[in-house]
Every structure is written in structure tokens, then in C-alpha cells.
Amino acid sequence: MSLHTMALAELAAGLRARRFSSVELTQLCLARIGAHGNALNAFVTVAHEEALASARAADTALAAGRGGALTGIPLAHKDIFCTAGLRTTCGSRMLDQFVSPYDATVVAKLKEAGTVLLGKTNMDEFAMGSSSETSYYGPVKNPWNTKLVPGGSSGGSAAAVAARLVPAASGTDTGGSIRQPAALCGITGLKPTYGRVSRYGMIAFASSLDQAGVLAKSAEDAALVLGAMAGFDPLDSTSVDVAVPDYTALLGKSLGGVRIGIVKEFFDAGLDADNARRVQEALGLFSRLGVALQDVSLPNLPLSVPTYYVVAPAECSSNLARYDGVRFGHRCKEPRDLQDLYRRSRGEGFGAEVKRRVMTGTYVLSAGYFDAYYLKAQKVRQLIAKDFRDAFAQVDMLIAPTTPTPAFEIGAKMSDPITMYLNDIYTIGANLAGLPAISIPCGFVRELPVGLQLVGPHFAEATILNAAHAYQRETDWHRQMPQGYA
Amino acid sequence: MSAGEWETVIGLEIHAQLATRSKIFSGSASGYGASPNAHANLVDLGYPGVLPVLNAEAVRMAVKLGLAIGAQIARTSVFARKNYFYPDLPKGYQISQYELPVVAKGALEIVLDDGSRKKIGITRAHLEEDAGKSLHEGLPGVTGIDLNRAGTPLVEIVSEPQLRSAKEAVAYMKKVHTLVRYLEICDGNMQEGNFRCDANVSVRRSGTEAFGTRAEIKNLNSFRYVEKAILYEVSRQIDVLEAGGRVVQETRLYDADKAETRSMRTKEEANDYRYFPDPDLLPVVLTDAFIEDVRRDLPELPDQKATRFSLEYGLSPYDALVLTASRELAAYYEEVAHAVSGEAKLAANWVMGDLAACLNRDGLEITASPIAATNLAALLRRITDQTISGKIAKEVFEAMWSSGKPADAIIEERGLRQITDVAAIERVIDEVMAKNPVQLADYRAGKDKLFGFFVGQVMKATGGKANPAELNKLLKAKLAG
Numbered sequence: 012m013s014l015h016t017m018a019l020a021e022l023a024a025g026l027r028a029r030r031f032s033s034v035e036l037t038q039l040c041l042a043r044i045g046a047h048g049n050a051l052n053a054f055v056t057v058a059h060e061e062a063l064a065s066a067r068a069a070d071t072a073l074a075a076g077r078g079g080a081l082t083g084i085p086l087a088h089k090d091i092f093c094t095a096g097l098r099t100t101c102g103s104r105m106l107d108q109f110v111s112p113y114d115a116t117v118v119a120k121l122k123e124a125g126t127v128l129l130g131k132t133n134m135d136e137f138a139m140g141s142s143s144e145t146s147y148y149g150p151v152k153n154p155w156n157t158k159l160v161p162g163g164s165s166g167g168s169a170a171a172v173a174a175r176l177v178p179a180a181s182g183t184d185t186g187g188s189i190r191q192p193a194a195l196c197g198i199t200g201l202k203p204t205y206g207r208v209s210r211y212g213m214i215a216f217a218s219s220l221d222q223a224g225v226l227a228k229s230a231e232d233a234a235l236v237l238g239a240m241a242g243f244d245p246l247d248s249t250s251v252d253v254a255v256p257d258y259t260a261l262l263g264k265s266l267g268g269v270r271i272g273i274v275k276e277f278f279d280a281g282l283d284a285d286n287a288r289r290v291q292e293a294l295g296l297f298s299r300l301g302v303a304l305q306d307v308s309l310p311n312l313p314l315s316v317p318t319y320y321v322v323a324p325a326e327c328s329s330n331l332a333r334y335d336g337v338r339f340g341h342r343c344k345e346p347r348d349l350q351d352l353y354r355r356s357r358g359e360g361f362g363a364e365v366k367r368r369v370m371t372g373t374y375v376l377s378a379g380y381f382d383a384y385y386l387k388a389q390k391v392r393q394l395i396a397k398d399f400r401d402a403f404a405q406v407d408m409l410i411a412p413t414t415p416t417p418a419f420e421i422g423a424k425m426s427d428p429i430t431m432y433l434n435d436i437y438t439i440g441a442n443l444a445g446l447p448a449i450s451i452p453c454g455f456v457r458e459l460p461v462g463l464q465l466v467g468p469h470f471a472e473a474t475i476l477n478a479a480h481a482y483q484r485e486t487d488w489h490r491q492m493p494q495g496y497a
Numbered sequence: 498m499s500a501g502e503w504e505t506v507i508g509l510e511i512h513a514q515l516a517t518r519s520k521i522f523s524g525s526a527s528g529y530g531a532s533p534n535a536h537a538n539l540v541d542l543g544y545p546g547v548l549p550v551l552n553a554e555a556v557r558m559a560v561k562l563g564l565a566i567g568a569q570i571a572r573t574s575v576f577a578r579k580n581y582f583y584p585d586l587p588k589g590y591q592i593s594q595y596e597l598p599v600v601a602k603g604a605l606e607i608v609l610d611d612g613s614r615k616k617i618g619i620t621r622a623h624l625e626e627d628a629g630k631s632l633h634e635g636l637p638g639v640t641g642i643d644l645n646r647a648g649t650p651l652v653e654i655v656s657e658p659q660l661r662s663a664k665e666a667v668a669y670m671k672k673v674h675t676l677v678r679y680l681e682i683c684d685g686n687m688q689e690g691n692f693r694c695d696a697n698v699s700v701r702r703s704g705t706e707a708f709g710t711r712a713e714i715k716n717l718n719s720f721r722y723v724e725k726a727i728l729y730e731v732s733r734q735i736d737v738l739e740a741g742g743r744v745v746q747e748t749r750l751y752d753a754d755k756a757e758t759r760s761m762r763t764k765e766e767a768n769d770y771r772y773f774p775d776p777d778l779l780p781v782v783l784t785d786a787f788i789e790d791v792r793r794d795l796p797e798l799p800d801q802k803a804t805r806f807s808l809e810y811g812l813s814p815y816d817a818l819v820l821t822a823s824r825e826l827a828a829y830y831e832e833v834a835h836a837v838s839g840e841a842k843l844a845a846n847w848v849m850g851d852l853a854a855c856l857n858r859d860g861l862e863i864t865a866s867p868i869a870a871t872n873l874a875a876l877l878r879r880i881t882d883q884t885i886s887g888k889i890a891k892e893v894f895e896a897m898w899s900s901g902k903p904a905d906a907i908i909e910e911r912g913l914r915q916i917t918d919v920a921a922i923e924r925v926i927d928e929v930m931a932k933n934p935v936q937l938a939d940y941r942a943g944k945d946k947l948f949g950f951f952v953g954q955v956m957k958a959t960g961g962k963a964n965p966a967e968l969n970k971l972l973k974a975k976l977a978g
Contacts, residue, residue, distance in 0.1 A: 093546045106545065113539060115546055212546040219776035247548050248778050326776055329578050332589020333543040337642065340545075353582055376580070376771035385773060 014039055015175040016492070019084060019232040020259070022178060026073055026083040033073065033083030037066035037127050040085045043176045044129065047496065051152045051161075053171040055090045056098050057130035065127040072125060080259075081239055082125030087180040089168050090131035091138055092118050092223070093212040097128070101214045102136040102146035102164075105334050105341045105360030115212020116244045117181060117223050124239040129177055132167030136362045137331065138188055138216040140164050141434040142424065145364040150421050153196060154493040155459055159418040162192030162434075168226045169196040174496040179227040179236050183213060185220045186319050187413075187438025190450035193226055194413035194462025197452045197491055199479065200226045201233040204469045205445030206251035208237075209244030215330040217323035218249075220442040229489050230451060230479035234258035237472060253470055261473040262480045267301035269478065271465075272406035276312045277437050283416045286461050289454035290412045293463050293482065297410070300481055307406060309398035314391050315439040316432055321375050321388035322443070327365075328372025334360060367428065396444040399466075408475055409466040411437050413450040417459035437464060447472045451479045452488035460491065503700045503738075505731050506708055507666045508658035509723075511673050512651050513683040514627065514691040515558045521626050521650035522549030522592060528645075529689045533632065537644035543587030548777050551576075555650040556781060558682040559599045559624050560791045562652060565680055565798055566619055568603025570788050576624075576778045580771045584642050585629035593653075595772045598623035599781065600652075605676070606800065607668040608818055617669050618657035627651050646690075652682070658697065658708065663727035667720050670694060671822075675799050679824050693718040698730045700738065709734070710744040714751050714758055726751035730758050802827055810834055810841035819849055826863045829870045836874030840881055847877060851894050868897050876904035886965055889913050917964045919971065922955070925963070926975050929954045940976055951976065 014022065014036055025031055041059055048054045062085065069083035093099050093111035095118075100106045114122065122128070135145040143151035143166025151166035153159040154174040161170040165182030169192030172180050182189040184202035193200025201224045208223040215221060223240065227233040238259065243252040273294065278287060298304055336342035336356025343355030361369070375384035402409060414434060424431040441448040446469060450462040467475040483489050520527045523540035540547045563570045577595035600622035606614050627649040632641035654673060660666045674692055677683035685692045699711035714730060717723045729751075734744050748767070749758040797805070799821050806817040806827075820830045826848075833844040852873065856866060876893055879885050885893060885908060896907045908914055916922055929951060930937050940947040951972055955963055 099545070101545070109545070111545070113544075211548050214545045215777075217776075246550060248550050249776075325773060329580050329590050329771070329773070332580060332582065333545070333587060335582060335584075335589060337584050338542055338544075338587060349584065373771065376773055378769045378771075381771075381773075 015043060015178075016497075017178075018229060019081070019178055019227070019235050022084055023078075023080055023082070023235075026069075027078045029073065033066040033069040033085075033127060034063060036083065037062050037085045037129070040129055040177055043174075044171070047154075047174050047176055048171075050157060051154055051170045051174060052149050053133055053151055053167040053174070053176065054087070054130045055100050055102070055133050055148050055167070058097055058128055061097065062127050062129050069125050069127060079125055080235060081121070083127065084125070084178060085127040085129045086121060086236070087129045087132050087168060087171055087177045088118060089134055089165050089180065089182050091134060091183050091214045092181060093214065094118050094128065094131065097131065099131065099214070100147070101138070102134040102148065103360065103362065103365070104147040107147065107341065109340055111212075113212060116209035116246060117240050118212065120242070121181075121236075121239055126239075132165070132171055132180055134167055135164035135188075136365050137214065137327070138164040138183055138185055138221075139327070139364050139368055141187070141191060141431055142419075142421070143167060143192070144421060144425055145362055147362060152421070153418045154496055155197065155418065158420055159459070160195070160421050162195035162414070162418065164188040164192075165200075165226060166192045169193055169198060169200070172196070172198050172226050172228060173493060175492060179225060179232055181223060181240070182226045183216075183221055183223050184438075184442065185217050185222075185323060186442050187435040189224045189226060190413050190438050190448060190462070190464060191435060193450045194452070194464075195418040195460065197460030197488070197493070198226055198228060199230050199233050199449065199451050199483075199489060200224065201230075201237060201449045201472070201476070202441065202447065203237060203241060203472055204251075204447045205442075206249055207253075207447070207470065207472065208240050209242070209247040209250045211244055211246040215326075217326040218330060219326060220319075220323055222442070229483055230449065230476050231259070231262060231483070233449070234262060234476045234480070237476075251470075256473055258473055258476055262477050264477050265301065266297065266478060266481050268303065269301070269408075270303045270305065270406040271297060271478070272305055272307035272402055272409045274312070274409050274411045275306050275308045276310070277411035279313075281415045281433065281436065282412055283456060285456040286412055286414070286416060289456060289461050290410070290463050293453045294410065296482065296485055297478075300485065305406060307402045307409065309395070309402055309440070311391060311394040311398050312440050315395055315443055316436055318388045318391045318395065318443060319435070319439045320371070320432060321384050322392060324368040324372030325375050325385050326372065328369045328376065331361070331365065331369055336360070364428070392443050395440060399440070399444045399446060403468040407467070408471065408478060411464045411466065413437060413462035413464040417456045417461050441466050445469065447475060449475045449479050451482060452491070453486075454488055455491075460488070502703055503731075503735050504703045505662055505727075506658050506699045506701060506711075507660035507663075507727060508697040509656045509660065509666060509670060509694050510697070511654040511656075511670060511692070511694040513654065513673070513677045513685075515555050515650040515652055515682055516684050517552055517554045517558065517650050519552060520648035521552050521555045521624065523648050525648065527649045529686075529691070531645055533641065533643035534645060537629075537647060541587065541644050541648045543589070549592060549775075551778060551781065552650060555624055556599065556783070557791055558650075558680070559622060559652050560783065560788060561680050561682055561795065562622055562654070562677065563600035563603060564788070564792050564795060565676055566600075566603030566605055566622075568600045568619065568622070570783060571597055571599050571601065572783055573597065574599040574623075574781045576775045576781070577772045578775045581768045583628070584640065585631050585644070585647065587629065587644060587647060591626060591628060592775055592778070593625035594623035597780075605669065605672050607665065607672050608814070609668070610664065612814065615665070617659050620655045620657055622652050622654045625651050625653060663724045663731070666696060666727055667724050670720060670723055672799075675822055679796055679799055681796075687718050690718055694723065696723060696727055696730075698727055698734070699744070700731055700734045710746050712744065712746070712758070713748045715748055715761065717751055722751055722753055725756055726758055729756060733758065796824070810845070812841065812845055816845050816849065820845060823863065829863050829866070832870035833874045833877070836871060837877045837881065840877060843877055843880070844874070847873060851891065855898055867901055868894070872897060872903055879904055879908060883915060883917060883964060884908065885913055885915050886961070889915070889961060913962060915964045916959055916962045917967055919967065922959075922963050922968055922971050923975070925955050925958050926951075926972055929958060930975065937976070941978060948972070948976070
């Protein structure tokens with residue numbers, strides 16, 4: 012088996028056994044990025060020299076027997092994580108030239124774990140989008156069909172993992188931005204519990220929803236990376252001081268007696284019939300594995316999209332106010348006065364979708380509209396969270412499709428934001444309630460991968476990872492690779 | 498119409514910088530005087546990806562204030578974002594408290610001119626971060642931004658609109674100033690802007706209930722400016738109303754050079770701050786145990802101290818108020834009073850009189866007094882044991898002030914010891930009587946006024962050192978013949 016298709020654990024074992032070096036592995040990844048990266052437009056920045064230097068350092072550590080579970084493993088970071096000395100654009104012209112003076116906690120933790128940073132992946136501008144088309148650096152292509160979107164906003168990470176350019180990559184998920192591209196690219200994407208992974212150094216879109224996670228080839232790989240990313244961070248007041256279990260050690264448990272709830276509201280009219288069939292087939296498999304399936308209802312869930320599109324823009328309108336052309340980021344040429352500096356710097360620096368959300372958010376927070384929009388949305392958010400709590404009183408986790416349809420054509424939904432937003436209809440609920448959720452490949456619809464989603468109670472990452480892993484031991488959907496990238 | 502027919506309504510929003518070592522949401526040092534941006538880290542600069550972490554000490558200080566004003570301490574309070582664009586506001590929002598402040602519904606008592614007391618309600622006190630500063634001086638054509646102050650913790654103390662004159666406003670502000678310094682939560686340095694206020698001022702016809710339209714005067718950083726700005730604003734509003742005009746709701750700035758307020762922006766131009774709870778910060782949850790712990794830490798408060806001074810030292814309410822204006826002054830006074838036990842009133846007169854005058858003249862704080870409390874007490878003991886007279890004591894005091902020497906050394910050096918020896922005084926009296934036979938005759942003929950003349954002559958001959966009481970007694974006897 013060639014290195015680029017191997018599981019992380021196998022790669023790590025091979026590195027520790029010195030069967031191959033981190034430099035060799037890194038060179039292979041860089042070569043694959045060189046060969047396919049441009050066609051997929053998956054990377055904004057590739058860090059050749061830095062990656063090789065880290066790989067050499069990892070090899071030294073490995074040679075000295077100081078290798079850990081991830082030492083020498085090359086990874087990519089979504090370009091939303093600040094990396095000291097390496098450009099961090101967030102997919103925006105606003106930060107085109109921005110070099111962060113510090114590492115995000117996620118970046119620092121994975122660096123400490125000995126991983127090698129290959130580069131920064133392309134994404135929707137400021138993570139606002141479901142197709143990775145709003146990037147200042149152009150749309151990312153889906154490796155299964157380059158006419159199609161890879162999903163978003165972590166589309167660069169998803170495409171890079173799906174095309175086996177990198178063994179795994181980080182992502183962020185505010186309304187489905189890890190799970191939806193994972194589903195559309197046929198890989199595994201894990202969004203942890205809100206507070207499980209530090210947000211420090213992760214450029215904020217909607218602070219109460221944003222959560223860092225992993226895009227990987229399997230649940231097993233995701234478990235390994237999550238273990239290195241997770242944990243309380245005193246620099247993030249919303250991170251939670253809950254011990255990080257050994258996620259890998261918790262895999263492999265029987266699903267006998269495990270109760271999984273089928274979310275009635277997710278099998279709605281918007282769900283593609285073939286997509287629904289793939290999920291039904293997966294339900295059959297879970298049943299055979301001893302899972303007790305039962306229908307559950309989350310009555311307020313259909314309100315998640317409108318709720319999300321009030322809360323997230325409200326927070327983003329405030330989070331993005333710091334991009335004013337004064338201290339960092341894009342500054343317009345020859346500002347006439349302060350207002351001109353603000354207007355042109357922001358007007359030129361932000362793309363259309365970001366502007367739309369900043370304006371929507373400004374509107375819903377304005378005097379006279381606050382109660383009707385922001386406050387009401389927060390109330391509905393509480394109701395949705397309660398629906399999930401009630402459901403978890405009956406079942407151990409929930410199952411649902413990840414997306415209504417497989418990947419769609421580039422450009423198809425750009426002029427219709429509402430249709431675009433509906434792509435996240437099944438994923439947003441977990442963000443509003445802060446729950447961990449994983450998307451895993453569950454087959455194909457018209458030769459395109461689709462995913463199913465497992466949602467667990469707070470801090471039940473191990474539970475959903477175990478179920479996903481059990482499914483992946485019985486299936487090979489996650490091993491399917493797009494043509495041309497094998 | 499006269500101003501007497503109008504009633505002034507004032508509410509103050511006092512901003513006190515909390516004396517924490519680091520800023521409210523970042524680890525940067527908080528302090529004054531560093532070179533621009535030396536105390537501004539990535540959090541203060543609002544860099545992409547950074548997050549705020551609340552400084553627990555700032556919360557403790559706000560709770561201390563709340564307990565000292567008998568307020569309700571919120572078991573749960575929430576930080577909110579106040580959104581507006583300004584170059585010295587790096588994030589594009591200020592983190593403040595809006596709907597759920599940490600302190601609500603307290604009160605303070607002020608003493609009015611006639612000695613009566615008035616309770617002023619405090620609506621709320623909330624925590625927030627200060628903004629940076631825009632710099633213009635020495636920067637032609639550009640504006641500099643100094644973010645050293647950005648993120649410094651502030652407690653904003655909002656009064657009810659219960660102040661009815663500029664004087665009351667100043668008395669209230671002084672009271673708060675005294676309190677925050679007693680609590681050691683704010684150094685109160687007004688020149689550095691560590692203690693400043695916005696004044697909401699309106700006028701209404703005497704006897705009416707409804708408030709007039711108010712103007713908010715921003716950023717007043719001295720007691721004098723508060724008084725002058727309010728006086729100006731009140732007369733401006735009365736003029737507008739009496740000319741048949743209407744007061745506009747607006748924000749005004751006080752121009753100290755011209756001693757007038759000027760419109761900054763009207764209500765229509767005002768920002769819509771779009772407050773919402775800051776999702777980067779959890780609600781602040783305080784336990785009863787924490788609050789009780791802070792309560793145990795409270796020092797004796799100004800009012801408690803003033804009451805005790807009245808009882809313990811027999812001082813008038815006015816003297817007690819003056820002597821408790823600061824913790825340091827009160828401590829100084831108590832040290833003097835204890836050292837000259839039984840003469841607390843004498844100690845009060847000297848501390849409030851000569852000492853205060855000299856401190857004021859030389860622009861010194863009590864803590865920098867060249868005469869230590871023990872030294873002042875030693876001087877006062879020389880008055881009470883009749884070594885020197887009160888008049889001579891003033892001379893000794895001046896010499897102590899400028900030389901730093903103790904009282905006894907100066908008394909000895911200058912030979913100021915009082916003459917109490919009866920024979921010695923009698924000898925001088927005899928000489929004076931012998932030298933002034935005409936006056937003596939006149940006195941004995943009934944010109945009582947000449948008594949003072951003889952006192953003066955004796956004092957002159959003794960260099961002022963004759964014990965005045967003794968002198969009076971002896972002189973009366975001798976002159977009587």
C-alpha cells in the first residue's frame with residue numbers, strides 16, 4: 012500500500028519503526044500537492060521549506076526514540092488558524108498579506124505533537140459559505156468532479172484529504188463547515204463539542220458557534236488528531252476544563268445495545284431520494300451491528316436555518332469590525348479621511364457574501380429590530396438545544412443525513428443565497444446546541460459521495476467516534492478515492 | 498424670569514480606573530506613562546483570533562465597591578459588546594456590561610452646605626474596558642494611536658438623577674472619589690484621567706415632575722470642571738428655554754479654556770451601539786462565599802470613620818468629615834490625636850489648619866508631609882505642657898516644615914522656651930512700668946485699654962516667650978498697684 016492511502020496510525024507506526032522518514036512522507040505530500048493542488052485550488056499557501064525543516068526535526072526526534080503518536084505526520088491547516096510567520100488569509104483579500112505573529116492553540120498543540128505543517132488550505136472567505144466559492148483565491152474544486160463544489164467552508168481541507176494530498180487536515184465548523192464538505196468529498200469530518208477545542212487563534216466568524224475539528228480519511232484517524240487538538244485552554248474562556256480521553260483506545264467497542272435515534276425532521280421533502288436510500292441502508296447495517304434504532308422528534312429543528320442566519324451574522328458583524336484598515340489587513344490607498352479609510356478598506360477588503368452577512372448582522376442587532384430578530388433567535392436556539400437534550404434522554408446518539416444532496420455545480424447557487432444556506436439544514440442544529448457530530452461516507456448518489464451524520468451529547472466524541480469506526484469496519488465507502496488521485 | 502424658578506437635575510456617570518496590575522481582558526500591564534503602545538499586546542490590539550479572558554481582580558474590586566455602597570451584587574452578570582467604529586477602539590467594540598451589571602441599586606450620602614445630609618441613589622455600577630487614545634500633538638497631518646490605555650479596567654458608576662445643583666454634583670463626586678480610594682480600587686488621579694465623569698444635565702420648572710431634555714457633558718476630569726461645566730450648561734439651557742427655544746438632546750464637550758460647553762453630536766447623529774452579550778465571555782457567576790469573602794476584606798468606610806471620629810475624639814461632624822476625606826489623612830490625624838491624648842480637638846485644629854495650609858501651599862499630599870505625625874504630636878505636647886505658647890508654636894511649625902528638624906531641637910536652638918518663672922516675669926513688668934510712667938498713670942486713672950499696651954511691651958522685652966496666662970495675672974496685680 013502506498014503511503015498516501017495509509018491510515019494515520021500505520022503512518023505513525025512506520026515512522027517510529029523507521030520504515031520511512033518524515034522527510035520522505037512530507038516530500039510525497041508536497042509532490043502530490045504540487046501535482047494536484049493547483050487543479051483543485053485546495054491550498055492558499057504551501058510551506059515547502061518550513062515543512063521539510065519540521066520533518067527533519069521530527070526525524071531527529073524519531074531517531075532518538077522520542078516520537079509520539081503523531082510525530083512526523085504531515086498535516087494541513089485551514090487558513091483560518093493563525094500560524095506564526097506563515098501567511099493567514101482566512102480566504103479574504105482583507106488578510107491577503109497578513110502574517111500572524113502567533114500560533115493558534117490548535118496549531119501550537121499539533122506542532123508540539125510533532126506534526127509537520129504542509130500549508131494552509133483554501134476556504135470560503137471568513138468561513139462564510141457552503142461551497143468554498145467565496146474565497147478571494149477562487150473556488151476549490153471537488154476531486155470527484157472538478158466542475159463541482161467540494162462543499163464549504165473547509166472545502167480546501169476536504170478536497171486535499173479526499174485527493175490524498177494530505178493524511179488529515181484541520182477545519183472549523185460553524186454551521187456544518189467540516190461535516191458538509193466531508194460528506195461531499197467522501198471523507199470523515201468531526202466537529203467536536205463547543206468548548207472541546209480552543210478557539211484561540213482561530214479567526215472568529217460566529218464565536219458562539221465556531222468549533223475547530225478534523226477532516227480525515229476515517230474515524231480512527233480523526234480520533235487520533237482530535238486527541239492532540241482537544242483540551243482546556245486558559246486563553247479561551249469558552250473552552251471547557253474536561254479531561255481529554257484517549258479517543259483511540261475507546262474505539263472498537265461493540266454497538267450491542269447502543270440506542271440511536273433517527274431524527275424524523277431530517278428526512279424531509281428537501282432530502283434527495285437516493286441520498287435518503289443511502290442513509291436507510293446504513294441504518295440497516297447499524298441494526299445488524301446490534302444498535303437499537305428508534306424514531307425521535309426534534310420539533311424545533313426546522314427552525315435552525317433561520318435561527319442560525321440571525322445569530323451567526325449578528326456575531327460576525329461585530330467580530331469583523333476589527334478589520335478597519337488601521338492596524339493590520341487591507342488598507343485602501345490614500346484615504347481622504349477616517350470615514351473614507353473605513354469605507355474603502357472594508358469595501359475593497361471584503362467579498363460579497365461577507366458584506367451580506369455583516370449587513371444582515373448589523374440589521375438584526377439594531378435598535379428596534381434586536382428583540383424581533385436577535386432575541387427571538389436566541390430563544391429558539393434554547394428550544395432547539397432543549398429538543399436535543401430531550402432526545403438524549405432516550406437515545407445515546409442521533410443519526411441523520413449530512414446534506415440534502417450530493418455536491419452541486421460550481422456557480423449553481425451563488426446567485427441564490429437562500430438555496431445555498433439550505434445546504435446546511437441538517438448540520439446547523441448541532442452547532443446551535445454545541446453538540447459533537449461526525450460525518451462519514453455512506454455510499455454514492457449518481458457517482459458522488461454522500462455522508463451520514465452521528466450527533467452525540469456534549470463531550471460524547473468517543474461515543475460517536477466508536478459508532479463511526481464500527482460502521483467503517485464493516486464498509487469501505489471511506490476507502491473509495493476519486494479517480495486520478497489513487 | 499429668574500433662575501430661581503428653574504430646578505436643575507443632574508445625574509453623573511463616573512468612570513473609575515481600577516488599580517489592577519494587569520488589564521481587564523489581557524495580561525498587559527495597566528499603568529500610566531509608558532511610551533505609546535508599550536503596554537499593548539495582541540489582545541489589546543484586537544488581532545485576528547485573539548480572545549478576552551476576564552481578570553478576576555477587577556470583578557473583586559467592583560464587588561468591593563458594590564458592598565461599600567450597600568448595593569445588590571448580581572450573582573450572574575454578563576459582558577456585552579458595545580459596537581462602534583473608532584481608531585482608538587481596536588476591536589470595533591468595547592466590552593462592557595449592559596443589561597446585567599455586576600452592581601445595582603446602591604446609595605451614598607452627601608453632606609450639603611447647611612450640614613444636612615442627602616442620600617443619592619446609585620442606579621448601577623458596571624465593569625468595562627477603557628479605550629485607547631488618539632494622539633495629535635507633535636504629529637502634524639496624522640493621528641497617532643496609543644493603545645496603552647485600551648483594555649484598562651473601568652468601573653462606571655451611574656447615579657440616579659437626584660443631584661440638584663453643581664455643588665451637590667461635586668460633593669457626590671468627591672464622595673465617590675474618597676470611597677474608591679478608601680477601598681484601594683482606584684488611585685483617583687484625575688489629571689491622568691483615572692477618575693472622570695460624564696454629567697447628564699437638564700432643567701425643569703420648579704415644582705414640575707417631568708424631566709427636561711438633557712445634555713450629556715463628556716469627560717470631565719476635575720471637580721472644578723464638573724462645577725463650572727454644569728453651571729454653564731444650566732444657564733445655557735435656561736437661556737434657551739426662556740428665549741422660547743427647546744433644549745436638544747445631545748452630547749456636549751466642556752472647553753476648559755473658554756469655560757463653555759460645546760455640541761459634539763446630537764441624538765440623531767448618535768451611534769446605535771447594537772449591544773449584545775459577548776459570546777467570547779461566559780456570564781460572571783458569583784457565589785455567596787466569594788461575596789462574603791470580599792465583605793470581610795472591606796476597610797472601615799469613610800462614613801463609619803467620620804462617625805467614630807465624632808464619638809471618639811469629640812469632633813464636630815464637619816471636622817470629622819474633613820479629617821476622613823482620605824484614608825491617609827485620617828490615619829495621620831489619628832496618630833497625632835493618640836500621641837497627644839486628651840487634646841484631640843487641638844490635634845484636629847492643627848491638622849486642618851496649619852498643616853493643611855502648608856500642604857496646600859506646597860502642593861503636597863499628606864503622605865509627603867515633611868512633618869511626620871509623631872513630630873507634629875511632639876510639637877503639640879510642647880503647647881500642652883506650656884513649654885511654648887500657641888503663637889510660638891506656629892513659628893516652630895514653620896521651622897519644622899522647612900528644616901525637617903523635630904520641635905524640641907528648634908525650641909532649644911532658638912531659645913523659644915516660654916518664661917513661666919514668676920520672678921523673672923515680674924522683673925520685666927517692673928522695668929516696663931518704670932519706663933512708661935505716663936501710660937501707667939493713665940491706666941491707673943481708668944484707661945483700661947492700656948492693658949494691652951503693657952502686655953505688648955512685656956512680650957516685646959521677652960521675645961514673646963512670657964507665658965501669656967501668667968503674664969496676664971501678674972500684670973493685672975502689678976498695675977493695680
